[in-house]
Amino acid sequence: MAMSSGNESGSPMSEINVTPLVDVMLVLLIIFMITAPLMSHRITVKLPTANPKTTDTPPLTPPVDLAIKDDGSMYLNDDQNPISDAELKSKFVVLASMSPQPELQIRAAKDTEFKTVRKVLGDAKDSGMVHVGFMTTGKE
Numbered sequence: 701m702a703m704s705s706g707n708e709s710g711s712p713m714s715e716i717n718v719t720p721l722v723d724v725m726l727v728l729l730i731i732f733m734i735t736a737p738l739m740s741h742r743i744t745v746k747l748p749t750a751n752p753k754t755t756d757t758p759p760l761t762p763p764v765d766l767a768i769k770d771d772g773s774m775y776l777n778d779d780q781n782p783i784s785d786a787e788l789k790s791k792f793v794v795l796a797s798m799s800p801q802p803e804l805q806i807r808a809a810k811d812t813e814f815k816t817v818r819k820v821l822g823d824a825k826d827s828g829m830v831h832v833g834f835m836t837t838g839k840e
Contacts, residue, residue: 761802763833764795768820770811789823796828803831 766788767775773782776791783791795802804824808817824832 761798761800763803763805766804766806766820768806768808768812768816770809772816789827792824792827792829801829801831803833804829805833805835807835
């Protein structure tokens with residue numbers, strides 16, 4: 701009689717011994733837990749500290765105000781005389797070349813056609829203006 705290993709039917713053993721796998725995984729976990737803090741940043745950089753009590757310095761260049769009335773007339777920096785498209789384009793080129801570049805703040809009337817505002821935005825972008833903002837009232 702031949703000795704059998706508990707498998708009387710002669711089929712292959714289908715049970716997996718999980719204990720060695722768990723042991724290996726626990727050892728790997730401990731190795732990674734020990735080495736992870738050692739792999740911190742190798743390049744030291746002096747980071748800025750945040751202080752909420754300080755106030756930001758005001759911008760060196762004041763913003764440029766462009767008012768657009770509903771009839772399409774444009775006024776730069778509250779000047780009483782309207783500015784033409786050609787003058788506005790040349791003014792945009794001058795403002796875009798300044799360092800630091802001032803912000804263009806557009807105040808368009810509520811009934812102004814969008815194509816007028818879109819044209820002004822296109823002219824500002826083509827001249828190199830990057831800081832553009834819209835002024836609104838907070839009452840509606």
